Amino acid sequence: MKAFAQRLWHSPTLMTWGSIAARLLGVTLVLPMVLVKFPAADIAVWQLFATILTLQLILDFGLSPTFSRMLSYALGGATVEDLKAMAQIKRDQATEPDIATIRAVYGTLQWLYTRFGVAILLATAVLGTWAINKPVSQMLMPDQGWWAWGVILLTSLAAIWANAYSSAIQGFNQIATLRRWEILTALGQIGSSFLVLSLGGDLLMLVCVGQAWVVFNMWRNRRLVLHIEPRLKDCPLQRHPTVLAALWPATWRSGVGILMSQGIIQVSGVIYGQLASAAEVASYLLALRVITTISQFSQAPFYSKLPAMTILYAQQNFDAQTRMARKGMAMASWVFTLGTIGVALTMAPALAFIGSKVHFVSPTLWGLISLAFFVERVGAMHIQLYSVTNHIVWHIANGITGCIMLALAYGLYPSQGIAAFPIAMLAAYGLFYTVFAMYKTSTTYKLALLRFESGASLPPAIVQLLVMGGLIISQR
Numbered sequence: 001m002k003a004f005a006q007r008l009w010h011s012p013t014l015m016t017w018g019s020i021a022a023r024l025l026g027v028t029l030v031l032p033m034v035l036v037k038f039p040a041a042d043i044a045v046w047q048l049f050a051t052i053l054t055l056q057l058i059l060d061f062g063l064s065p066t067f068s069r070m071l072s073y074a075l076g077g078a079t080v081e082d083l084k085a086m087a088q089i090k091r092d093q094a095t096e097p098d099i100a101t102i103r104a105v106y107g108t109l110q111w112l113y114t115r116f117g118v119a120i121l122l123a124t125a126v127l128g129t130w131a132i133n134k135p136v137s138q139m140l141m142p143d144q145g146w147w148a149w150g151v152i153l154l155t156s157l158a159a160i161w162a163n164a165y166s167s168a169i170q171g172f173n174q175i176a177t178l179r180r181w182e183i184l185t186a187l188g189q190i191g192s193s194f195l196v197l198s199l200g201g202d203l204l205m206l207v208c209v210g211q212a213w214v215v216f217n218m219w220r221n222r223r224l225v226l227h228i229e230p231r232l233k234d235c236p237l238q239r240h241p242t243v244l245a246a247l248w249p250a251t252w253r254s255g256v257g258i259l260m261s262q263g264i265i266q267v268s269g270v271i272y273g274q275l276a277s278a279a280e281v282a283s284y285l286l287a288l289r290v291i292t293t294i295s296q297f298s299q300a301p302f303y304s305k306l307p308a309m310t311i312l313y314a315q316q317n318f319d320a321q322t323r324m325a326r327k328g329m330a331m332a333s334w335v336f337t338l339g340t341i342g343v344a345l346t347m348a349p350a351l352a353f354i355g356s357k358v359h360f361v362s363p364t365l366w367g368l369i370s371l372a373f374f375v376e377r378v379g380a381m382h383i384q385l386y387s388v389t390n391h392i393v394w395h396i397a398n399g400i401t402g403c404i405m406l407a408l409a410y411g412l413y414p415s416q417g418i419a420a421f422p423i424a425m426l427a428a429y430g431l432f433y434t435v436f437a438m439y440k441t442s443t444t445y446k447l448a449l450l451r452f453e454s455g456a457s458l459p460p461a462i463v464q465l466l467v468m469g470g471l472i473i474s475q476r
């Protein structure tokens with residue numbers, strides 16, 4: 001039993017699930033109270049704040065995953081010169097961590113994020129202020145919304161640095177450690193938010209409490225990095241030209257890919273906020289928040305294994321790498337499918353039961369959103385598996401997909417309304433993105449794609465299509 005408990009305690013997948021479950025607890029405890037206590041306009045602004053904070057991390061421009069991969073390479077024995085060529089480490093070479101490479105990467109991370117954080121803060125201040133102007137004006141007390149926005153801006157750098165340190169921890173393959181601390185922190189944030197709402201706190205107080213935990217997360221992640229690798233305590237904050245040369249090609253491709261995928265999805269809520277009433281915006285942002293939570297929860301079995309898969313790739317152990325990937329894809333796809341079906345059956349009655357000021361989206365719209373995100377998740381896992389090679393094609397996959405999605409959404413919005421966004425997303429990801437991603441992984445790893453997918457995402461895909469397709473048809 002002790003050995004079993006230790007295995008659970010150190011499992012990256014289970015600890016990641018625990019971390020996301022803790023945040024999901026916040027959705028089930030804090031969100032219902034907000035939906036009951038706050039007016040629709042305040043709810044829309046609160047959720048728009050969350051969307052902007054998500055976009056802020058998306059503007060990371062691919063730095064975080066690239067730094068994480070570099071540290072994983074160094075952990076597998078790569079030298080700085082190996083990073084420059086992204087060469088694979090031969091099996092007959094030593095695979096002990098290369099501390100000189102780790103210090104070079106970490107020093108460059110600190111140097112780059114110091115400058116990058118200021119740029120993101122300025123972009124958030126300008127574009128974010130424009131995005132919230134109309135929704136805040138619809139509040140009963142607009143001044144409260146602007147004060148809350150000021151608090152968010154003051155703590156924005158902490159969120160960016162917390163993400164930077166998180167990427168370092170993941171690069172060291174210490175995901176279980178990071179997630180355990182995230183569980184404790186999330187529970188603390190939920191408890192304090194619940195207390196604020198129970199005592200009649202308003203939007204400003206709720207934002208202040210939430211952002212205080214953001215600052216704590218930054219401090220916590222930095223302490224964890226130095227605990228995992230004490231030799232980084234005296235690591236100078238300086239650029240390493242070879243690391244930057246290796247970093248940039250992967251980073252800009254990753255960044256463009258993220259902006260043209262998750263960026264567009266989140267921006268849809270911001271755009272809708274300029275076009276619709278507060279109640280309609282709040283309803284759509286609620287659905288976006290729920291599907292994003294399900295998507296994040298479902299990622300755990302696959303994404304928690306990426307550092308391990310990177311190390312296996314560096315050691316050329318491709319069989320073990322693809323077996324790990326297939327198992328993670330299967331579990332991730334099933335979790336997503338069951339989660340979206342559960343929401344389809346329970347969300348609307350649950351909101352009616354608690355007396356929510358905001359209604360959930362229609363079954364048709366939820367079905368479209370669920371199918372679109374499922375196809376995106378399958379393609380994203382294949383892209384991540386291919387990206388272990390550090391040959392980044394996100395700019396191609398997501399760039400073309402994003403252009404298709406924007407064009408379709410623009411053309412469909414006059415006739416379909418808000419449904420234009422998930423319809424455009426489903427078409428773009430289904431016709432190009434996922435097909436392209438599967439092609440890259442199947443040719444790179446010499447996979448028999450149908451055989452691979454029959455043990456990965458195909459069975460849950462069939463269930464997802466039958467249930468959500470039936471839901472859409474039944475509403476016509």
